[in-house]
Amino acid sequence: MKSIPSFGIPPKAPWITFDADCSAGGFLSFYYSESFTRVPIRSVSRILDNKSDPNLETKTYGLFSTCSKRMRKAVIKNRIGIICFVTRFKGSLCIPGYYHLKWYTPSGFAKDDFCLAADNICFVNDPIPLSSIKKGKVFRGFHGITEGEVTRICQTLHEKGDRTSLYLEEIHRAEHLNLRQTGFRYSNFNRKEPFDWDAGVSILKKEYGEHSTQIITNKSPTDKWCCSKCGNISISKSLLKICPKCGEYAALKPIKL
Numbered sequence: 013m014k015s016i017p018s019f020g021i022p023p024k025a026p027w028i029t030f031d032a033d034c035s036a037g038g039f040l041s042f043y044y045s046e047s048f049t050r051v052p053i054r055s056v057s058r059i060l061d062n063k064s065d066p067n068l069e070t071k072t073y074g075l076f077s078t079c080s081k082r083m084r085k086a087v088i089k090n091r092i093g094i095i096c097f098v099t100r101f102k103g104s105l106c107i108p109g110y111y112h113l114k115w116y117t118p119s120g121f122a123k124d125d126f127c128l129a130a131d132n133i134c135f136v137n138d139p140i141p142l143s144s145i146k147k148g149k150v151f152r153g154f155h156g157i158t159e160g161e162v163t164r165i166c167q168t169l170h171e172k173g174d175r176t177s178l179y180l181e182e183i184h185r186a187e188h189l190n191l192r193q194t195g196f197r198y199s200n201f202n203r204k205e206p207f208d209w210d211a212g213v214s215i216l217k218k219e220y221g222e223h224s225t226q227i228i229t230n231k232s233p234t235d236k237w238c239c240s241k242c243g244n245i246s247i248s249k250s251l252l253k254i255c256p257k258c259g260e261y262a263a264l265k266p267i268k269l
């Protein structure tokens with residue numbers, strides 16, 4: 013039987029209860045999804061850019077990846093309690109689900125970054141077309157929405173019924189396809205294990221403490237990164253927290269042109 017960690021899983025330290033302001037509305041936040049799955053899970057097979065966030069396994073964002081840092085910083089600054097996710101699935105933009113945020117922790121990895129954790133999430137089998145909420149064919153990054161829009165989206169998602177379990181099944185299935193094809197669940201991370209609470213607690217043990225003062229760049233102009241510990245050069249579209257070769261934390265530096 014697995015022992016229950018006394019650290020790392022909300023509401024335990026280092027998580028801090030988040031005092032959201034409902035009147036501040038919410039955010040729509042984009043993520044890349046798979047095209048071959050029954051529901052739009054995050055793209056775990058995206059080439060050189062395997063996605064670990066939004067991480068439904070732990071209901072967190074920012075624990076495993078360095079993507080969407082600006083969005084997380086704005087969540088904390090504006091006390092945003094709800095993130096509604098947007099993705100492109102079967103040719104059109106849609107809203108598959110949302111996070112109700114309850115905790116955060118300052119990142120020990122990068123200045124001005126935070127990990128976010130939800131107590132409630134809801135992801136549906138039949139996502140809401142984005143066009144019913146917001147006009148436009150292009151959507152990237154994140155956008156603010158009003159308290160009324162948040163209520164409308166969350167109510168509609170709940171009426172459709174929570175199928176987060178189906179998303180978790182599909183993430184598992186896509187990871188196993190990766191394992192069969194590449195030998196890794198997440199090949200650019202060199203990772204055979206899932207991104208679950210075992211992985212999360214191990215990262216939080218490294219991150220817990222003072223808020224980092226390190227100013228990071230999430231992108232490398234060459235997509236290549238050099239580890240300051242082992243010297244290995246790895247390829248990834250975005251900065252990883254851990255060296256894929258030696259496992260050293262916060263050791264990767266971009267290789268310039």
Ligand SMILES: [Zn+2]
Nearest residue numbers: 239242255258
């Ligand atoms: Zn290394």
